[in-house]
Amino acid sequence: MALTTLRDRVLANITEAPAMRGRPAPASAEEAPVPAAPATLEEAAAGDPVQESADAALTWLGRYEGHITDALPSHMQPGPFLAAVRAVLPKLCSCNPASVLQATLTAARFGLVPDGRVAVITNEFGRATFIPTYRGYIELMERSGRVASVRVGMVYEGDEYAYEPSAPSPLDFTHRQDPALKDRGKPLFAYAFAWSTGGHRSQVVTVNREEAEEIRDKHSRAYLEAEVSGKRDSFWHTDFDAMWWKTAARQLEKVVPLSAEVRALVEADRAGEEGRVQVLHAPEAPACGGTATSGDPEAAALVAEADAAGTAADASQETAPASLPRKRAGLKRVQPKRTTRAARTGRAGRRS
Known part of the structure; x- marks a missing residue:
């Protein structure tokens, strides 16, 4: 039976998959996690068995800090934004890393510091979600x-x-x-x-x-x-x-x-509320040295997961139109046979 309402999907997720209660099941195959991706930030930054959760989160942030900084508006200093992200990351250690990256990038692209005043990044059943406050809406409207x-x-x-x-x-x-x-x-x-x-x-x-x-x-x-x-x-x-x-x-x-940026904030906010992807494309994942690499399995899995979900969200929902008929090569167009006035007169005389 098709699950058409948000309530139906939530009830099905909670009741039919109790083992995944900490991390809701994806709504579609396109949103399914890549198997190679780590399940949590702690796993993403694992390596030292005695590493604290906060240290694991900061290690993870260090790998993507450059991309987060690049996503910020030109008028914003990265220091306060990154400080706010560092403060909230320990609470997101049980979240899927791709969702943490998406939520952080979404906050950065709108220039809303997740400090609890204009925006927050919260852990919603294993999903990191960016949530603007009403003050965030006011700030973005006046900034436009x-x-x-x-x-x-x-x-x-x-x-x-x-x-x-x-x-x-x-x-x-x-x-x-x-x-x-x-x-x-x-x-x-x-x-x-x-x-x-x-x-x-x-x-x-x-x-x-x-x-x-x-x-x-x-x-x-x-x-x-x-x-x-x-x-x-x-x-x-x-x-x-x-x-x-x-x-x-x-x-x-x-x-x-409203400006296009404010309308985009409304859409991102609604997507977060409904458990959909908020930012459509994650950046190319960097290695620990700060440069992009295809040899980092964890980074590649994160990017693949984020891009797969983003592609599904961005795909057209309309059926592609059938291709129009085309003239086949090698066929000559048949011209209508033309008759002279004398020939037409002769045929008329024979019929009479």
């Missing part, structure tokens, strides 16, 4: 040059607000809160809007709790896996409000002319 500022907020029961979509901007939405109130009550809905560099304010997007939960249930594989396993440790469990805010920020793509 099309958006002057972005406002993401939450309306609580104790706040004053008015929302009239038919009114002209900015009178269509107002939100006032009393700073003297310590308890503002329960959250009602998250909202987001943006001001363009030309001084125009975008339409306001709102996301109530029911809508946020619907998006979570439909798209977040980490949430479903955490529910099924009973761990309940996904970000939707531990930091629901922050994910709620991010959902509102991401809805701005519907009403704001």
